Amino acid sequence: MNVDLYERIWMWIVVVMLTLFFASTAMAALGHQMHPPSHVETIDPRTAMSGPKFRPQGVSVDEAGHVHAKVIGLMFAWLPGEMTLPAMTPVTFHLTSTDVIHGFEIVRTNGQSMVVPGYVSQFTTEFDAGEYLIACNEYCGVGHHTMSAKLHVVPRGQWRSPAPEAANVR
Amino acid sequence: MSADATGHRISTETPSRMLPRDEQSANRLVVANLWVAVVAFGVAAAMAMMQAISRANLELPYRSASMYYMSVTAHGVLMGLVFTTFFIMGLGYAIAQKENGAIPWPRFSWAMFWLALAGVVMALATVFTFKSSVLYTFYPPLQAHPLFYIGLTLLVVGSWGWAASMVTAWRRARAARPGRPVSLAMHSTTANAMLWLLATIGVASEMLFQLIPWSLGLVKTVDPLLARTLFWYFGHPLVYFWILPAYTIWYTVLPREAGGKLFSEPLGRMVFALFLVFSTPVGLHHQFQDPGIPASWKLLHTFNTMIISFPSLVTAFTIVASLEVAGRLRGGTGLFGWIRALPWGNPTVSSVLLACLLFMVGGFGGAVNAAYALNSVVHNTAWITAHFHLTVGSAAALTFMGTCYWLVPRVTGRELELKLLAKVQPYLWFLGMALFSFTGHVAGLLGLPRRVFATGYNDAAQAQAWHTLTSVSALGGVVLFASAGFFVLVMLGTLLAGERREQPPIVWADSLGRPESGYVSGIWDRLGLWFAVAVVLVVIAYAIPLWDLMHLTRYGSPGFKPF
Numbered sequence: 001m002n003v004d005l006y007e008r009i010w011m012w013i014v015v016v017m018l019t020l021f022f023a024s025t026a027m028a029a030l031g032h033q034m035h036p037p038s039h040v041e042t043i044d045p046r047t048a049m050s051g052p053k054f055r056p057q058g059v060s061v062d063e064a065g066h067v068h069a070k071v072i073g074l075m076f077a078w079l080p081g082e083m084t085l086p087a088m089t090p091v092t093f094h095l096t097s098t099d100v101i102h103g104f105e106i107v108r109t110n111g112q113s114m115v116v117p118g119y120v121s122q123f124t125t126e127f128d129a130g131e132y133l134i135a136c137n138e139y140c141g142v143g144h145h146t147m148s149a150k151l152h153v154v155p156r157g158q159w160r161s162p163a164p165e166a167a168n169v170r
Numbered sequence: 171m172s173a174d175a176t177g178h179r180i181s182t183e184t185p186s187r188m189l190p191r192d193e194q195s196a197n198r199l200v201v202a203n204l205w206v207a208v209v210a211f212g213v214a215a216a217m218a219m220m221q222a223i224s225r226a227n228l229e230l231p232y233r234s235a236s237m238y239y240m241s242v243t244a245h246g247v248l249m250g251l252v253f254t255t256f257f258i259m260g261l262g263y264a265i266a267q268k269e270n271g272a273i274p275w276p277r278f279s280w281a282m283f284w285l286a287l288a289g290v291v292m293a294l295a296t297v298f299t300f301k302s303s304v305l306y307t308f309y310p311p312l313q314a315h316p317l318f319y320i321g322l323t324l325l326v327v328g329s330w331g332w333a334a335s336m337v338t339a340w341r342r343a344r345a346a347r348p349g350r351p352v353s354l355a356m357h358s359t360t361a362n363a364m365l366w367l368l369a370t371i372g373v374a375s376e377m378l379f380q381l382i383p384w385s386l387g388l389v390k391t392v393d394p395l396l397a398r399t400l401f402w403y404f405g406h407p408l409v410y411f412w413i414l415p416a417y418t419i420w421y422t423v424l425p426r427e428a429g430g431k432l433f434s435e436p437l438g439r440m441v442f443a444l445f446l447v448f449s450t451p452v453g454l455h456h457q458f459q460d461p462g463i464p465a466s467w468k469l470l471h472t473f474n475t476m477i478i479s480f481p482s483l484v485t486a487f488t489i490v491a492s493l494e495v496a497g498r499l500r501g502g503t504g505l506f507g508w509i510r511a512l513p514w515g516n517p518t519v520s521s522v523l524l525a526c527l528l529f530m531v532g533g534f535g536g537a538v539n540a541a542y543a544l545n546s547v548v549h550n551t552a553w554i555t556a557h558f559h560l561t562v563g564s565a566a567a568l569t570f571m572g573t574c575y576w577l578v579p580r581v582t583g584r585e586l587e588l589k590l591l592a593k594v595q596p597y598l599w600f601l602g603m604a605l606f607s608f609t610g611h612v613a614g615l616l617g618l619p620r621r622v623f624a625t626g627y628n629d630a631a632q633a634q635a636w637h638t639l640t641s642v643s644a645l646g647g648v649v650l651f652a653s654a655g656f657f658v659l660v661m662l663g664t665l666l667a668g669e670r671r672e673q674p675p676i677v678w679a680d681s682l683g684r685p686e687s688g689y690v691s692g693i694w695d696r697l698g699l700w701f702a703v704a705v706v707l708v709v710i711a712y713a714i715p716l717w718d719l720m721h722l723t724r725y726g727s728p729g730f731k732p733f
Contacts, residue, residue: 007434007484014483025541035465038460040461099732137619144621
């Protein structure tokens, strides 16, 4: 195939560029373990609300001192509707839905995941101190735009871990 | 345009060229498809303006949340599935007619047209009566009326008839001229038809095995994640199904309309074959944020997604180079003088040029969406809506509008009416889309979710940052609506009242450096082979993740109708 010199050069530039894309993605994913939320676990959506996995809803600390936030999405609210978390501390979110698909989004952070009935979503991230809006970013019905929650992130020193009986779940 | 491609003005008194009956019949089929496309486009554009204004929290008569979500559903279905598919089918029939002097099985093709149209009417009837506000992605467990799913399935079945007709036309053209490649337009249309056949397996499976039986009550529950996976198996190649006909026009019509030649035809053949191969095994990059799918498979699809940018970047070079050829042939000099020398007043050319400009921005945004780690920042925000209004909403839709200005006189023998509106229309679209899309990208980075009726969120501090942006976006929506209205007026004027004259022929762009003896058929012309490669890649990319998904202990979902 007869290909013009300039076009040949351009195609090599493209190949180099794509190689850099490949390399940077591979480094982020395999080197730094940066993955989108890809937890594989199923749950019965009819009993998710009352079952042990999501009780108590909200913030808890496990034996190792790691902070967890358990949130259930349903038409048209996040439960709990308000949470307080420590700043600059890794927090693992556990999410599921009892009805349709929702999208858990902590506005202006990289904390987000689809929330699919029958599945448990999970991701870990950390925050700067501040007030955050949690929105639903997947259409879930006529009240989609009203589905929201509040997240307060306070400096670590000011944060009080929740009551101890909440700590023994997980 | 009243002038034909060489700039020669034809007298309107000339009696109509007598067309053979086959050609008349094929042209009627083209026009019938374009009619459906234009009407769908007009209705969808009106809904879009309403939505843009609603998101700016401005009051409108009849404004309500259920009206908004119904209208988003209608807009998505009409634009994404009806306008595009019928336009693409019409263009395909025109290309096949030009290639062989006839289309295969005209009666069958007409039957398929009516089947697809009946399906569309059926689905829309349930949308406009508020029974199917599930948006055009129709993720279960949101449950629409059964006729919504059945109607859309009939649309897909009708389009299969079209795809089979395209592949047959391509085979006949190859048989008629052994060793010689078919025209680049036929090659690209066939690659697109094959891509469509492969891609629609996903959505057809979702419809037939999950959504239709479930909505009829034959099964109680469906697995929403399996449905999403099947949908996105279809959903990403769907965007290439929209874009490839636009590329076809950029390669085979634009260079000639701009007054030049296609820079590199052999690479064009490679580009379309590569799209056929790589469009489908990439769907998981729409499901980065989904649970239930291991990260390793998402990563593989990310790499495939990067590969698919290769043919697009090759196209960028070829098209710009072809435009430079045109600009210099028209007397443009200097480093940038050729750009000014291009015929910016020809609505077909300006549509495509402006579509290309918007697409460049859209392409960069797309690289962000498909980036494995960055996606978490933009997923399901207004950034995404803004992004695909630059790709499908501009690169494809604006090219399609420009193509109508070129194609309709060639299949109806009617002169383009309201030419002034046609000249202004692409620029208005560009302006409106710039306003709509720039603000959407920024609002998305600031976290504004997509598809929301109102953006107040009880005066949350973070939500206040969106307010100015959504207002500017609404202004963009109004400008876009004006542009869409101009297009619809030009089309109605031309189709109903355009002056009859001699039908200008369809002539494809010449290519630079074409050998005296013509091209010889090569490896990239063997689309059957590339289809087989595509199937293998699809199996590699999807077999194991689907198998794993099916073998989880899954709990299905009953239907919900919260609208």
